[in-house]
Amino acid sequence: MQKKEDLAKDRLLWMYTQMLRIREFEERIKRTFVEHPGVIRGHTHLGDGAEASIVGALATRSENDLAMPSYRCHGYPIVLGTSTKKMMAEIYGRKDGLCQGFGGSMHLADPAHHFPGTSGIIGQAIAHATGAALTAQVKNTGQVIYCFFGDGSSKQGAFYESLNMAAVWKLPIVYVLENNEYQVYTHVSLEDANHAAGDPLSQKAKAFSIPGVTVDGNDVLKVYEEVGKAAERARAGRGPSLIESKFYRFSAHGNAITVPPVPTQFPEHEAIETYGKKDEYAAAKAKDPILQFRTKLLGSGVLSEAENKRIEETVRAEMEEAVKFALASPFPAPEEAVKYVYA
Amino acid sequence: MQKKEDLAKDRLLWMYTQMLRIREFEERIKRTFVEHPGVIRGHTHLGDGAEASIVGALATRSENDLAMPSYRCHGYPIVLGTSTKKMMAEIYGRKDGLCQGFGGSMHLADPAHHFPGTSGIIGQAIAHATGAALTAQVKNTGQVIYCFFGDGSSKQGAFYESLNMAAVWKLPIVYVLENNEYQVYTHVSLEDANHAAGDPLSQKAKAFSIPGVTVDGNDVLKVYEEVGKAAERARAGRGPSLIESKFYRFSAHGNAITVPPVPTQFPEHEAIETYGKKDEYAAAKAKDPILQFRTKLLGSGVLSEAENKRIEETVRAEMEEAVKFALASPFPAPEEAVKYVYA
Amino acid sequence: MPREMMYGEAIATAIVEEMKRDGDVIFYGQNLGMTEKDHMVRLFGKNRVRITPISETAEMGIAVGAAMTGLRPVVELWMSEFMLVAMDQALNEAPRLRYMTGGQVKVPLVFKAGYGFGAGWAGQHSNCIYHMMMGIPGLKVALPSTPADAKGLLTAAIRDDNPVVYLHHYMLTLDRGEVPDGDYVIPFGVADVKRAGSDVTLVATGWMVKKSLAAAEVLAKEGISVEVIDPRTIAPLDVQTIVASVKKTGRLVLVDQAPRHASVAVIIAGEVAEHGFQYLKAPVKMVTALDTSVPYSEPLEKFVLPDEDKIVRAVKAAMARQAATV
Amino acid sequence: MPREMMYGEAIATAIVEEMKRDGDVIFYGQNLGMTEKDHMVRLFGKNRVRITPISETAEMGIAVGAAMTGLRPVVELWMSEFMLVAMDQALNEAPRLRYMTGGQVKVPLVFKAGYGFGAGWAGQHSNCIYHMMMGIPGLKVALPSTPADAKGLLTAAIRDDNPVVYLHHYMLTLDRGEVPDGDYVIPFGVADVKRAGSDVTLVATGWMVKKSLAAAEVLAKEGISVEVIDPRTIAPLDVQTIVASVKKTGRLVLVDQAPRHASVAVIIAGEVAEHGFQYLKAPVKMVTALDTSVPYSEPLEKFVLPDEDKIVRAVKAAMARQAATV
Numbered sequence A, B: 001m002q003k004k005e006d007l008a009k010d011r012l013l014w015m016y017t018q019m020l021r022i023r024e025f026e027e028r029i030k031r032t033f034v035e036h037p038g039v040i041r042g043h044t045h046l047g048d049g050a051e052a053s054i055v056g057a058l059a060t061r062s063e064n065d066l067a068m069p070s071y072r073c074h075g076y077p078i079v080l081g082t083s084t085k086k087m088m089a090e091i092y093g094r095k096d097g098l099c100q101g102f103g104g105s106m107h108l109a110d111p112a113h114h115f116p117g118t119s120g121i122i123g124q125a126i127a128h129a130t131g132a133a134l135t136a137q138v139k140n141t142g143q144v145i146y147c148f149f150g151d152g153s154s155k156q157g158a159f160y161e162s163l164n165m166a167a168v169w170k171l172p173i174v175y176v177l178e179n180n181e182y183q184v185y186t187h188v189s190l191e192d193a194n195h196a197a198g199d200p201l202s203q204k205a206k207a208f209s210i211p212g213v214t215v216d217g218n219d220v221l222k223v224y225e226e227v228g229k230a231a232e233r234a235r236a237g238r239g240p241s242l243i244e245s246k247f248y249r250f251s252a253h254g255n256a257i258t259v260p261p262v263p264t265q266f267p268e269h270e271a272i273e274t275y276g277k278k279d280e281y282a283a284a285k286a287k288d289p290i291l292q293f294r295t296k297l298l299g300s301g302v303l304s305e306a307e308n309k310r311i312e313e314t315v316r317a318e319m320e321e322a323v324k325f326a327l328a329s330p331f332p333a334p335e336e337a338v339k340y341v342y343a
Numbered sequence C, D: 001m002p003r004e005m006m007y008g009e010a011i012a013t014a015i016v017e018e019m020k021r022d023g024d025v026i027f028y029g030q031n032l033g034m035t036e037k038d039h040m041v042r043l044f045g046k047n048r049v050r051i052t053p054i055s056e057t058a059e060m061g062i063a064v065g066a067a068m069t070g071l072r073p074v075v076e077l078w079m080s081e082f083m084l085v086a087m088d089q090a091l092n093e094a095p096r097l098r099y100m101t102g103g104q105v106k107v108p109l110v111f112k113a114g115y116g117f118g119a120g121w122a123g124q125h126s127n128c129i130y131h132m133m134m135g136i137p138g139l140k141v142a143l144p145s146t147p148a149d150a151k152g153l154l155t156a157a158i159r160d161d162n163p164v165v166y167l168h169h170y171m172l173t174l175d176r177g178e179v180p181d182g183d184y185v186i187p188f189g190v191a192d193v194k195r196a197g198s199d200v201t202l203v204a205t206g207w208m209v210k211k212s213l214a215a216a217e218v219l220a221k222e223g224i225s226v227e228v229i230d231p232r233t234i235a236p237l238d239v240q241t242i243v244a245s246v247k248k249t250g251r252l253v254l255v256d257q258a259p260r261h262a263s264v265a266v267i268i269a270g271e272v273a274e275h276g277f278q279y280l281k282a283p284v285k286m287v288t289a290l291d292t293s294v295p296y297s298e299p300l301e302k303f304v305l306p307d308e309d310k311i312v313r314a315v316k317a318a319m320a321r322q323a324a325t326v
């Protein structure tokens, strides 16, 4: 893996582009609730705000490494090379969706692109990712597993049990604790003992005697650096690490939960709606990871305004295509529902 | 609470006596498997070796404080004032048993003596004890809850989730992690990431930003001192602490697991049977907490040889009575079985 | 004087009233009472209304310990499947402690959760898992289908000295209905005849009661008189009322949102095979979810779940079947 | 050439043979393979035989993740109730992932556990919780009752591409029986007629098969010919074989170690009420555990659990009942 200082222009622009792709994809999802109400069912969670953290982490991957996030899962496969058309179609419940309409937003999966699948039940996928790392170790594949989960999820027993086992067995896995300050309506200060005591959440690593680091999750290169070290450590057989990546979720937890036929949509962020903290939200927005990276790339001459515009347009066109593709795709035939129960 | 240096002779002898009572009770249980095969059914776990840890901890109690241990639960009620006759009768499955024969060894309970009940499922009672501490806080009773569980149990999600909540809510509870080095056949080095890295298990406290201390669990006064500090802290509203008390289990995990009518009995300790480490076992026995405390009390003149003999005899007579009482007690009537399903 | 209320409102009202009535009742869960502005916090303070981390094992286990020592916790668990990460507390701790201690402790608590999110919540959030809580002696389970039942059963649950799993159906949250005022308590184990009829007995719970009543309306127009029974609690289960109805109608159709072997339907069918066999003029008929997880996409989900049409068809099939000739 | 083996031995043999056959099979759990002297460690090494902490959620969840990515884990869980602390992994993860991903992954694993410790293990260790695993599409459940079935079903379970819960009965561990040599695989979903008979059909699983066969022997002496059927797997459940037998005998008695509403018995009764009603000459009769937790003391425990006597009495009662007159 390259040092962050040595990243070539191409690679930097690739990272920047992935961040834009995630953002634009999520924007289109969000707009769907307004433009095509009822098209997206159930519960959908967006990753805007997490772009630097996702891309910085996954930019450290080797070819066959796996990404295993939670139900807030749109960002990762975008970086891994999954078709955004199929992703959009899945979230729209269509036959051409990634999972043929069986999974929806919370259960995207694309094993062919190193994305084996997710769980909607908090903390449980941390164990699944740990199991994937066991496969890598038993079969000696050289893979590293990138496991992502939220600040709230780090209070689920599965987190603790999994990290202990990964540490004892020295499994090749990097645990990225995405601290976006909230679990649904709850601010981390109300439910995390470390935070309540003024300590970083990465201190939980001490319960497993593994490295625990907190990193600015709005800075894609810092994430790249810290996750990179952890990945190298994992690949070298020295076991897991816990990286607390701190950033802010820009959208509300998910679309409003309403009983059909009441139309659903995205409410305001909880900082505003529940706590009335407009300043907190504005301050977080000011640290937008995409803005920051763009400014840096423009400043260092890696990116020109023209190039930026071109990238933005390409990304916009891609997601426009994705929406069109999804809308045009047929629904699965009802009788298909009995497929895939057993292998 | 008194400082350990200021403990009066009476109190020291009380502590010593309780340790002997626990040991003798467990010896009688163990002998039952030989003297009255078949009388004790299911699975029975003994607390010999834990006497200093149990007594040192519970000697710091205020009158209404509760003790909530795991299934290895004989020692605690003995100290709390529960009738050893009724305990023995329960383990013998009799009508006059503490739970009228419904519970057995793993499920002793005596709420009237501040011992609300136990669970046979690993880790789950840690949450129950935490709930009892919630009652104490909500009702402002001034109680402290003493929660005991094993090294193995500290790898169950319930441990982690409970301690986080207790820390966030600053509940009045002391968590005593009884590190007797084994969970059934498994040495702690094989399953605990802290231990594997050469760190104490009390380091887990860092995951909750609460005090974490390791204490010599064979030294009743040291346990008294550390648990006492934690209890005072808890009572003062400053929240939970984790005390790792290190001692050794002198008996095998439990009686052999066999299908009736094969007679069951206590096998050799796992250190010998599984690992062939006779030396480890002998070294642990040399640190017998009762021997140590007796030597100390004899040395300091608190106890005379004659007095020691008298105490030993009284204890022996008590447990002899308990066995007689239990054997003489009738079995519950079969039809009783449908009682107590609902309150 | 009865008051019209939404199902969700009836639930909230029961909690508030019981907390006013009894200072030992506490209420906690995830994403509750974040700030001092919260309605419940304003009424009862942060000592009795608490927010928890995503720690179901601790949340539920703490309730067990708190109940053993004198509180009456109501735990908000949001979605019944979340209980699966901590099922031991609901099934192997709360209902067994009284028994194991020979009656020395009681464990009065309510585990409250929504279920049956048949609206695109897909494979892990939409399931009906109530069958797991049946056959667990010591545990009670309520599945209200109307605002009045929601209020009366929750009030009973909070006052009960035993652990109760109270499951309210997501799809009914906004449904309106009359709720008797004041101290309204519905005893557990008493089924309710939601619609009287004479040709066929139809048993359903939760959302399926609504669908069954709609189907009964359609069938009435075709001259088939359907008696719709809602057991309301599935533990205890009021088999007697169902058998009495079958005695009258001779025919039994069971509707359930769960897959067949996870259904209350199949359990009732089994009970009637033992206790109501002599009254049956035709085989029992079950309308359950298909044997799949719940899929995301709407047409798939619709195909899997029971609906009015399927119920109508099942009732007609039951009517068409001749009496068994033995 | 068949070989006599103990039930427990048959289970161990199946694991060893499958691990020899397929390098992707791994075996782990608590208190397994502590040292290099361990039989399994010697055979397969510490990479494939592993010891775990008391962390069922991680143990089971890791199996799910490992299965999704190419291994075939067999997880030793010792006692089925321990799964309750991690039930989500068994019921809401393993069996749903294939479906939710539209068939993109498979999750071939075995959760192996003992159950039914009816020997003084008391309230939390002796229960039968298999009903919770029924009606979970995607999940398979085996309950072998003989050494041969133990071997054949475990072999099938390990080779199955789906998650399987394999529950072996504690009380049968030392029972001996002939086990066919070599590659012996019993397909899932095929009930076995353990004893042919013509007067009454008796269905049971696990330990209850043994008790039912003993009861059938007693009844034979009194001139009642009992057909004893063991479904062997309860998911899938072979209803057809049972209905075919009822068609022949006209009478059905169901025996189950679980309390009534947690039993397979009541589910089979329900199925027969729909699919075999026309063949029944008398009401179905169930012999299940009483509705209590399992008590510690021997006379209490005996009172609660089904036994030979209770089965004999139930069969006689079923024989005495007249055909339903409709």
Ligand SMILES: Cc1ncc(C[n+]2csc(CCOP(=O)(O)OP(=O)(O)O)c2C)c(N)n1
Residues within 6 Å of the ligand: A072, A120, A121, A122, A149, A150, A151, A152, A153, A154, A178, A180, A182, A183, A184, A249, A253, C030, C054, C056, C082, C085
């Ligand atoms: C066991 C369980 N409990 C509760 C939930 C409901 N739930 C879904 S997402 C969520 C919040 C997760 O917060 P966090 O881990 O911080 O991730 P974020 O949403 O911030 O990305 C909760 C409580 C669940 N899915 N599973």
Ligand SMILES: Cc1ncc(C[n+]2csc(CCOP(=O)(O)OP(=O)(O)O)c2C)c(N)n1
Residues within 6 Å of the ligand: B072, B120, B121, B122, B149, B150, B151, B152, B153, B154, B178, B180, B182, B183, B184, B249, B253, D030, D054, D056, D082, D085
């Ligand atoms: C959830 C669960 N898993 C496994 C067991 C089986 N079990 C009973 S005692 C025990 C060992 C506990 O070890 P530890 O916590 O160190 O306590 P100790 O026995 O040493 O006092 C185990 C694994 C159980 N009872 N519950």
Ligand SMILES: [Mg+2]
Residues within 6 Å of the ligand: A150, A151, A152, A178, A179, A180, A181, A182, A183, A184
């Ligand atoms: Mg978060």
Ligand SMILES: [Mg+2]
Residues within 6 Å of the ligand: B150, B151, B152, B178, B179, B180, B181, B182, B183, B184
């Ligand atoms: Mg131990």
